[in-house]
Amino acid sequence: MSHKLVIIFVVCLIAIVSSIELDIHINLDPTTNQIAINYNNLLHKYAPNDQVFLGTESIPHITLYLTDFVEEQIPTIQNEVSQIFPLLNQAGKNCLVEMTTIDISAQYGMWTVQNNQCLQYLSDLVVNNTFQYITPNQSIPSWVYSLPEPLRDEKIAMIKKYGSPNVFDQFQPHVTLAWDEIDNLTIAFNEVGVQPTSFYSPSIGIGNTGPYGTVLDNFYGTFNFDNNNKIKKN
Ligand SMILES: *[C@@H]1O[C@H](CO)[C@@H](O)[C@H](O)[C@H]1NC(C)=O
Numbered sequence: 001m002s003h004k005l006v007i008i009f010v011v012c013l014i015a016i017v018s019s020i021e022l023d024i025h026i027n028l029d030p031t032t033n034q035i036a037i038n039y040n041n042l043l044h045k046y047a048p049n050d051q052v053f054l055g056t057e058s059i060p061h062i063t064l065y066l067t068d069f070v071e072e073q074i075p076t077i078q079n080e081v082s083q084i085f086p087l088l089n090q091a092g093k094n095c096l097v098e099m100t101t102i103d104i105s106a107q108y109g110m111w112t113v114q115n116n117q118c119l120q121y122l123s124d125l126v127v128n129n130t131f132q133y134i135t136p137n138q139s140i141p142s143w144v145y146s147l148p149e150p151l152r153d154e155k156i157a158m159i160k161k162y163g164s165p166n167v168f169d170q171f172q173p174h175v176t177l178a179w180d181e182i183d184n185l186t187i188a189f190n191e192v193g194v195q196p197t198s199f200y201s202p203s204i205g206i207g208n209t210g211p212y213g214t215v216l217d218n219f220y221g222t223f224n225f226d227n228n229n230k231i232k233k234n
Pocket residue numbers: 121124125128
């Protein structure tokens with residue numbers, strides 16, 4: 001009897017913790033996607049230890065929500081995104097995404113996206129409608145403990161509730177171009193000379209993640225904005 005209970009308990013535990021990290025993001029339009037890949041390629045010349053390989057191993061993207069989800073809930077998550085897609089489409093199809101300067105933070109080299117109302121809304125809406133399906137009790141990354149207060153407590157509270165330290169007022173949209181713990185990325189990016197640009201995103205994707213915040217694919221869905229790859233008017 002007690003053995004049976006133990007087995008049932010273990011089976012439940014495995015079911016509960018069967019977890020998968022997913023990235024819900026907006027994709028770049030074809031032109032900007034290629035620009036990001038080209039910058040990343042060129043950067044490898046000046047920062048040969050960069051571990052991000054856009055176009056070959058991972059895809060340029062702007063994360064809306066990155067967390068561990070309960071694997072069994074993937075169909076529900078896909079369905080939730082479909083259900084809210086009319087609202088996401090409304091906000092996303094006319095959302096001008098402005099790419100600005102490079103931000104070097106710890107080992108990361110990130111192409112900053114100017115945050116705006118439509119991007120914030122896309123992230124908030126996705127988080128609000130999918131956080132019910134995250135893996136509970138996710139661990140707090142060590143870098144969070146080294147943050148100053150009150151930021152540290154705010155991020156810890158966010159991780160406990162949403163499984164991510166980077167949502168709502170901590171949402172900082174960007175395209176990661178590099179992760180490098182050896183080369184000086186400031187010097188390397190000065191050589192690359194990243195220029196500001198802007199674009200309209202063609203779609204929201206749900207994909208698998210790789211190391212260093214990379215996204216490997218749009219395996220769990222591509223939800224196309226009905227903007228027909230709207231071309232930016234200068
Ligand atoms: C997300 O949820 C928060 C808290 O419930 C709410 O204040 C906010 O308006 C919601 N945002 C969106 C875009 O749904």
